[in-house]
Amino acid sequence: MPQRGLWLARLALRAYTYPMTDQSDKGDWARRYLDLWERNLVAITDRPQAAMGPLPAWPAGTVADRTGIAGEDEDEGGPESSG
């Protein structure tokens, strides 16, 4: 555990002391890469179907029924068994 704490402290120190603007080619590539990575995450969040096809079927009302909002509680049964 002490080693882990030391490692975290070094990481935090590095985060606060690393020069902001790395002008090297690789630094520029890394910035564009993480920008792209962020946009990829937003695209997956916004339009998951475009990346992975339709999500597994989850019929409307399944959750409401299972959680006792619209009907009786059920002791078990995940989405697969309900679908």
Added chain:
Amino acid sequence: MPQSMPEQVPSLANFRRLKPRPLALHFATAVNTWCGGLAALPSVLDGRFPWHPDVEAEAFRQSNNLDERNASDEAECYRAVAEEALTRLREMTEGILAYQNHPYRRDLSDPPTAWQEGTTRLLDYGPVPGAEDPRLPTVLFVPSLVNRAYILDLSERRSLVRYFAAKGYRPLLVDWDAPGSEERTFTLTDYIDGRLNRMLDRALELAGGPVGLAGYCMGGDLILPVVQRRPADITAAVFLAAPWDFHQDPGLPEQLLPLAASMLNPVIDATGELPIDCLQTFFASLNPNLAGTKFRHFRNMDQDSVQARDFVALEDWLNDGVAVAGPVAKECLSEWYDLNATARGMWRVGGRIVDPGQISVPALVATPKSDRLVRPASARALGAAIPGADMIEPPSGHIGMVVGNRAPQGLWEPLEQWLANRLA
């Protein structure tokens, strides 16, 4: 009794904000996002990473730039991405610290209260508050139950209701506030058939006749049954980014929300409400990068600028949400997000079906183009269901539509012009 008082009495102005909330979630998301980019690097550099089609072409171009790479180049890539991830985390942290310590505080006073029941108030922004004045066109603004009403009166220069007051209207603003002991047992019917109907009665008294009714976000759904059932009391109805078809074009968070109900319902049962941080977590999930992006941006602003104060004003509002009454939260999760009872013609208020097709007063539906909270397709479905509804598409997001830089041209002015022709 103490012999002497402290030299400095703490005031709100001296407190550092403990926001944005949930703070731990924002940091965890940022770390996961940026470190996730590092973790994926091996498959990215090998060309095996399955990018989303929206960014695939750019990813291909970018990886081609490294085609002549060697082992040493790859090592430098790992190092550069790790350093960039840490830099971003540091910049986000500095932005959050700057926000937490920013001196701006909202100092607008509430106007007089024209009506009150429990924690719900009707605020009168008219030039002569409380007076009956049939000469003034009156508009009753109804915000969502899940956020504070002052999003429509954020600051002197970002206030939809003060804009209407300056234009010669009498704006009345519903302030739902957080549910108190009475409201915690409320259903949507209690809010709509009870509180909202009685506030409309009060608005009619103040105006001396029919009034305009405008609902923002969930407030649009709240006014819908009233508009349907009391056409003689309403001259025009406005629906601003009001969700209707919850299964139209859903993103990942909307699709997963009904699943979360199974985890949230025990919390609601135990506390009697849907806690704020549960709502904040859902909002954060709509754009996992938002906190990192905006606080890095804020860090680079001139902290004395108008833009920085606007940022803090909005961020304070975003983090000043209210809990939702338990029965209301369950209704929304189950009937709206899960069953889509609204668009399927199955949503009942007071035992009666809510049917936009029955609306007979002039209606305007605004669907902001970049809305992430209420999908434009969901809001447009309401416009399509109301006979003869006019539609506008402000070039903004859900909140930017009412308080952003483009709000005056994108919403305030067209809304005022539309209402002027119908309330005169």
